[in-house]
Amino acid sequence: MLYQTIKDALPTLAETSADKKTTGKLPSERQLQQQFNSTRVTVREALMRLEAEGVIYRQNRIGWFLCPKRLLWDPIQKVNFYQLAKNQGLHARTGLLACKKTQANSDICRAFALDGQSEFYEIYRIRYLDERPVMVEKIYCPAGQFPGLEDKALDGSITTIFQDDYRVKVSHEQSDIIVTALPDDKAEQLNLNGGAACLKIIRKRFNTNQELVDYNIEYWLHSAIEMRVQSN
Amino acid sequence: MLYQTIKDALPTLAETSADKKTTGKLPSERQLQQQFNSTRVTVREALMRLEAEGVIYRQNRIGWFLCPKRLLWDPIQKVNFYQLAKNQGLHARTGLLACKKTQANSDICRAFALDGQSEFYEIYRIRYLDERPVMVEKIYCPAGQFPGLEDKALDGSITTIFQDDYRVKVSHEQSDIIVTALPDDKAEQLNLNGGAACLKIIRKRFNTNQELVDYNIEYWLHSAIEMRVQSN
């Protein structure tokens, strides 16, 4: 199986392609095809397996790259994203893609115990680690509860805005985590390809009165993250 | 993209192929190729994407099947596997593949603060949900601490054996969780194909003295499991 051959050669490959000390880009698929005396379909199958393994990733229409180390995350701790990254020597950044008032699907309405006509803020954001896009998220919160939210600095910490501007404090949260494939529209935002493995996290955050504060849907590039949990 | 077409047709497909009330098996790749006027490579790409999504899975050289619902698991709770499954209407079973005394790799020795010459029990097991293989695990524990372990009923709860037969009580644990591809040897045991997405969980369990009791490496078929965690 070609996959093993390529895997063993990976370190060399990334080096040789490195014009200067560049980003760990692999040679083009056609170059690999020649080098390994194979065909493009086969080369791609091998690359996709390495992608599944979390060893390489690809950027849409750009090429294949070696994966940097994963961000270590504890789903129990309510830690600030920037702080978490910094502690691990990574630079975090958040980009705001959109913020609009809209209605939400039935799952979300039900979670808030609101009916289907209710208005929500939908905040669409993207997160980078060392300028590599690794996650997109949509945050839903009831519009009535956060007047003027669209004018806040939404490319920072939402938790801080809730707390400082609206006196709403998140006390605990629940995360649902599954492995799935990146939907095409999310992939596009991340400059990745639809179908890549990802972690889908649905996070519900509550205040001390057990009321839902916001509903968050995240898609993480699977090779960018590692989870560590501690039972008591 | 063919993938969407097939996805939409999935319910119909699983039905039509069902000889009797069978397991949700899809038609053969060649049948699909004809039905959708395409080629096998393309059909397979579409199927593999659906597999990545967690909608279908394949058994090695048998075919493609619709996925049953996922087992919901809380990595914080130290719940018995059988009980967990039962609560969710699933039937759990464990098979013992092997149990031997052996040396362990450096990661594991270091975790136990033992040197590379130390002997360990290595217990290799497989777990089924409704008779579908969904996980393989290797459990390592220091041989000296558990004399005669190989003669116990290792297809049941290890925790119970530790507690009842050796007076060793697990008090807390730490789990490391990443998404990766199923290695070929693990895939073989599961009757699956190497390269399928999986959850790899490394779990360390400690006694009340903060001493490591066992070291567990699990590979879960990704579409068989969903995680739910609650922060305090």
Added chain:
DNA sequence: CAGTGGTCTAGACCACGAT
């Protein structure tokens, strides 16, 4: 033994990126 999935070959066309 017939049919299946696993793996591979040898091309093709298009849209987009880098230049």
Added chain:
DNA sequence: TCGTGGTCTAGACCACTGG
């Protein structure tokens, strides 16, 4: 504009499953 990745066609051989 040229090369790249994204998608697809049309075959092939083999090992294994299931009847």
